[in-house]
Amino acid sequence: MSQGKIVGGFVAPHPPHLVYGENPPQNEARSEGGWEPLRWAYERARKSLEEMKPDVLLVHSPHWQTLVGHHFLGVPHLEGKSVDPIFSNLFRYKFSLDVDVELAEACCQEAAAMGLTTKMMRNPKFRVDYGTITTLHMIRPQWDIPIVGISANNSPYYLSVDEGVEQMDTLGVATRKAIEKSGKRAVLLASNTFSHWHFHEEPDVPEDMSREHPQSYEGYKWDMKMIELMRQGNLKEVMRLFPEWVEEAFAEVKSGAFPWMLSAMGYPEIPAELHGYGTVIGTGNAVMEWNLEKAEARDAAVA
Amino acid sequence: MTVVSAFLVPGSPLPYLRQDNPPWQPLAAGYEKVRDALQASKPDALLIYSTQWFAVLDQLWQARPHLTGEHVDENWYEYGDLTIDLRSDTDLVDACIAGCADIGIRAKGVNYDHFPVDTGTIVANNFVNPGGKIPLVIAANNLYHGPGETEKLAAMAVEQADKQGKRLAVLAIGGLSAAYFDEEIDIADDRIRHDADDAANRQLLDALANGDRRSASEALGRFNEGTKADMGMKHLSWLFGATGDFKGARVHAYGPTYGAGAAVVEFNL
Ligand SMILES: [Fe+2]
Numbered sequence: 001m002s003q004g005k006i007v008g009g010f011v012a013p014h015p016p017h018l019v020y021g022e023n024p025p026q027n028e029a030r031s032e033g034g035w036e037p038l039r040w041a042y043e044r045a046r047k048s049l050e051e052m053k054p055d056v057l058l059v060h061s062p063h064w065q066t067l068v069g070h071h072f073l074g075v076p077h078l079e080g081k082s083v084d085p086i087f088s089n090l091f092r093y094k095f096s097l098d099v100d101v102e103l104a105e106a107c108c109q110e111a112a113a114m115g116l117t118t119k120m121m122r123n124p125k126f127r128v129d130y131g132t133i134t135t136l137h138m139i140r141p142q143w144d145i146p147i148v149g150i151s152a153n154n155s156p157y158y159l160s161v162d163e164g165v166e167q168m169d170t171l172g173v174a175t176r177k178a179i180e181k182s183g184k185r186a187v188l189l190a191s192n193t194f195s196h197w198h199f200h201e202e203p204d205v206p207e208d209m210s211r212e213h214p215q216s217y218e219g220y221k222w223d224m225k226m227i228e229l230m231r232q233g234n235l236k237e238v239m240r241l242f243p244e245w246v247e248e249a250f251a252e253v254k255s256g257a258f259p260w261m262l263s264a265m266g267y268p269e270i271p272a273e274l275h276g277y278g279t280v281i282g283t284g285n286a287v288m289e290w291n292l293e294k295a296e297a298r299d300a301a302v303a
Numbered sequence: 304m305t306v307v308s309a310f311l312v313p314g315s316p317l318p319y320l321r322q323d324n325p326p327w328q329p330l331a332a333g334y335e336k337v338r339d340a341l342q343a344s345k346p347d348a349l350l351i352y353s354t355q356w357f358a359v360l361d362q363l364w365q366a367r368p369h370l371t372g373e374h375v376d377e378n379w380y381e382y383g384d385l386t387i388d389l390r391s392d393t394d395l396v397d398a399c400i401a402g403c404a405d406i407g408i409r410a411k412g413v414n415y416d417h418f419p420v421d422t423g424t425i426v427a428n429n430f431v432n433p434g435g436k437i438p439l440v441i442a443a444n445n446l447y448h449g450p451g452e453t454e455k456l457a458a459m460a461v462e463q464a465d466k467q468g469k470r471l472a473v474l475a476i477g478g479l480s481a482a483y484f485d486e487e488i489d490i491a492d493d494r495i496r497h498d499a500d501d502a503a504n505r506q507l508l509d510a511l512a513n514g515d516r517r518s519a520s521e522a523l524g525r526f527n528e529g530t531k532a533d534m535g536m537k538h539l540s541w542l543f544g545a546t547g548d549f550k551g552a553r554v555h556a557y558g559p560t561y562g563a564g565a566a567v568v569e570f571n572l
Contacts, residue, residue, distance in 0.1 A: 064377055065377065066378055067378050067483055067485060067561070068378070068483075068484070068485055068486065068487060068561070069486070069487070080417075081416075081417040082417075083415055083416075083417045083418050083419055085356075085357065085418075085419045086357070086358065086360065088415050088418055089412050092415060092416075092417070117485070117486050117487060121380060122381070122382065123375050123380040123384070125373055125375045125384055126375045126376075126377075126380055127375060129377070151377075152520050154485070155485070158485060159485075167457075178572065198359070199360075200359070200360060201360060201361070201409060202361070218340050236395075254401070262346060281360075
C-alpha cells in the first residue's frame with residue numbers, strides 16, 4: 001500500500017441558504033434561487049474536487065459541538081432528516097451518507113496518542129448536524145465518497161482561543177498521520193463562515209438578494225485582508241492575526257475547522273484559490289481551495 | 304390565578320438516562336416530586352423555556368401540534384436515546400406569537416416534522432409529563448435577548464393564558480454554574496467542578512428558598528456576576544417574569560451534571 005496523502009483542502013462554509021437556493025430534491029423547502037455567486041463558487045470547487053479523485057472527505061463542523069473531547073462519527077451508514085434549528089423554514093434535508101469508520105478510528109487513536117481527549121460516536125440513531133450536511137452537499141451533491149465527520153470541541157469558547165487553536169493544531173497533525181498511514185487520498189473540508197456578524201431579521205422572501213450585503217464593514221475588511229493573505233500563501237501571517245480576526249469579525253473560524261485544516265496540511269505556503277465570496281444574512285463566506293497535489297507537481301516541474 | 308405552579312429543573316439528560324448513578328439520583332428523585340406537584344396543580348398548559356433551544360433571528364415558538372420520534376443528544380449519545388412525545392397548545396402558542404408584536408418583539412412559530420427539539424425540553428417533558436398529556440407552550444432562548452426581554456416575554460405568555468382562561472404551569476429548564484469537566488470522569492464520582500461554584504449555587508438556592516422575587520432577583524444578579532452560569536440564568540428570568548412575586552421555594556434536589564450545577568426547585572406561589 002502506498003502512503004496516503006492529503007491532496008487538498010477547502011474552506012467550505014455551511015449556510016443552509018445555499019442548499020435552499022439550489023433546490024435539490026433532498027430539501028423540502030423550495031426557493032426562487034438566491035446567493036448565486038456563492039453557489040457558483042461551489043460549482044467551481046465541485047469541479048476541482050472531481051479532479052482530485054479523493055477516496056475520502058474529512059469534514060469538521062461547528063454545529064456538532066462537543067464538551068468532552070473531539071468526537072468522530074463511527075457508524076458506517078447514517079441517514080435521516082436534518083432540520084436546521086435556526087433556519088427550519090429553509091433547510092429540511094433528507095440525508096444518507098457513508099462513513100469511513102476505519103479512517104475515523106485511526107484519526108481518533110492518533111489524536112488520543114497525542115494527548116487529546118477523543119471519542120468514537122457509535123449511536124446509529126445519531127442525527128448528523130446541518131453544518132456537516134450542508135458543506136458535504138455543496139461540495140459533492142452526489143454523496144458517493146465516504147466521509148469522516150469530526151465534532152467541534154468547545155475548548156476555544158470554554159478555555160481560550162489560543163488553547164483552542166493549540167488543540168486544533170494537534171488534531172490536524174493527528175489527522176495527517178492517520179491519513180498517511182491509511183494509504184488513501186483525502187480532501188479536508190473546513191466548514192466555516194468567516195465574518196459572522198449577521199442581521200437579526202430575515203426578509204419575508206429569504207432569497208430577496210436586494211437585502212443581502214455585509215452586515216459589518218469591519219467584518220468585510222477583515223475577511224478581505226485574510227483572504228488576500230491566503231491568496232499570497234502567507235499562512236504565518238494568517239495565523240498570527242487569527243485571534244484578532246476572531247475577535248473583531250466574530251469569525252466562525254473560532255470553532256476550529258479552519259486551523260485544524262491548515263495544521264493538517266502543514267500550513268502550506270502556497271497561494272490559495274478563491275472560488276468566490278458572498279454574504280448570507282450579512283455573514284462573510286468564502287469558498288477557497290488549497291490544491292496540494294497541483295502545487296507539488298508545479299514544484300517538481302520547476303526542479 | 305393563572306400560574307398555578309412553577310419549577311426550576313435541569314436540562315441535562317444525564318439524571319434521566321442514568322437515574323441509578325448515585326450523584327445524579329437525587330436530581331431524578333427531585334424530578335419525580337415535581338411531576339407529582341405539577342399534576343396536582345391541574346394545569347391546562349405547561350409553559351416551557353429551555354436554555355438549550357437557541358434562536359437567533361426572531362423569537363421562536365414551537366407550533367407543531369404533535370411531535371414524536373427519537374432524539375439522540377450530540378454529547379451524551381452513548382447514554383441512550385430519548386423518546387419525543389410533545390403536544391402543543393396551538394391556540395395559546397398562536398396567541399403568544401401575536402402577543403409578541405404588542406411588546407415589540409418579532410416572533411414566529413415553527414411547525415415542522417423532525418424539528419430538532421432541544422434535549423432539555425424532551426428530558427423535562429418525559430420526567431414530569433409522561434405521555435405528553437399536558438399540552439405545551441415552548442419558547443426559544445433567543446441569544447440576543449437579555450433578562451429584561453426574557454421576563455417580558457414570559458409575562459406576555461401568562462397574559463395570553465389568562466385571556467384564554469387557562470391554568471398555567473411554568474417550567475424553567477436549565478442548570479446553575481456552567482463549568483463542567485472537559486475530560487472523561489468516572490460518573491460515580493461526579494461533583495461540582497469548582498468549590499467556589501458550589502458555594503455560589505448554594506447561596507442562590509438559599510435565596511430562592513427563603514426570599515421573594517425582589518430578593519431573589521438581587522441574589523441572581525450577584526450569582527451572575529461571580530459565576531459562569533448557564534446562559535446567564537435566563538431560564539430563571541423567564542420564571543420570574545411568569546410568576547411575578549413568589550413566597551420562597553422548596554429545593555427538592557441539588558447536584559452535579561458532569562461538573563456543572565443543577566437543581567430541582569418548586570416555587571411557592
Ligand atoms: Fe454556522
